[in-house]
Amino acid sequence: MSCYRAGVRDAASLETAVPHPLPRLPVPALVVGIALACPGCLVRVYQPLSALHHPVVVDPQLPNLTDTDLDLRCLRGKLLSNHEAGVLCDKLSTLFENQGALVRTARGAEVPEGGAAPPELESRTELTVELRARETDESKHPLSWVLFVGTFTLVPGVLEQSFAQDVVIRDESGFLLMSDTLEGRLVQRYGFGPWFGTTILDLTRKKLDRLGKNSASRDLSDDLYGQLSQQVFNAKMRAQVLRQASPIGRTE
């Protein structure tokens, strides 16, 4: 114990004796400086957890939904703001219109608390697609942030978010045709270390295997659009069969 104290005293005396060539900066300022010097040092990776990576047979670039009337409802909630729900609806609207559907979007409705059903539509078209996104889990990994600061961002600070996209498709009478939950996970690794390592490794990887830049957004979009195209096509086929089974309107 005494030796340790002596060591500390020695170091302190040396510090005062030798003048610093650079102005002294406190450690937190140094960390902030490094972080500011590398504002884009973020690697975001996406991992499908369930249903998002199921096989897709339908080609979203072909006219699979010719002459299908489609109502698209993107519900806002804790995960998606009103604006984000609108952007999602716009993109999906384009996706389905490219496949030949006549799309009508309804946005702004809020996901009710406790997972209750959203307010009913006044009128329905051939298919009504309801989308609600929710966060299933979030982890901040505090230990990783301690190391992030302690190693000057060489060790990543990790944020993790798991999400679920509920998809419900009904026919013109409100009968439930399809219902599924697509789950995925986004892991964000901050810091110069992971960014530099990923950038270097990406140089040796094939384009599809790269993890940097926007690959997480691109992969998630590909999975989501593929699954939704498949679900809507399946629902359309099921609606056709049910229409033949019972031409009279059904109720759930």
Add this chain to the structure above:
Amino acid sequence: MALPLESPPAIEVLFFGGRDPSPGPNRPKEWSRNLSCERWDAVAGSHRYPGEIKPPPPRGGYVERFTMVCREPMLRPGLRSPLDGALLGALQTSTVALVDAAASLRPDLAGSTWLVEVFVPSPPVAAKLAFATKNALMGRGLSVSDRTPLLAAGDVEVLTRMPPDEAYPAACARYFATGSLSNSDALLAVVSRDPRETIVHAGICVAGTWTWLR
């Protein structure tokens, strides 16, 4: 096979990317995509996978631990076509749902002998679907026959040229007219109507009358 994989905050996982199932320096995207994962907290996980997932300390921990439990696919990815993979991936749930629909919509057929015919593009998948459907029928206590109703070559030639909406009712009528199906038989047909869909439909043929169920 369950493959419990611990993810952060363990330091070796953070730094070396050891066992986190998300894509990383030593974990290719393709490997990560092929896993089916569930996230468990320490309490629920230690009950579900005792011995593999550690329970939380009695007085709680400084950090919240969770475990991703991932399952690797049984077959090498790419070995099956996407359609076959989708149909077989939902084999149990889809066949049980079809049988539930048949049994609940036609309770009057409880005393009939059920036959199963499957119309999907791949014969091996058709065989698996037929077996699973018969199994689900037997699970409901119904009597099932392995007999396959047959049609003459001329009938098949005509039926294959017809659109599905007409072909299945016509085939049903011919089965009954030729005596391939009797009054005491009920044929449950499992049908893929379009090669782009990943679900199967079902119809029942009873006494020469065809009905779509689902």
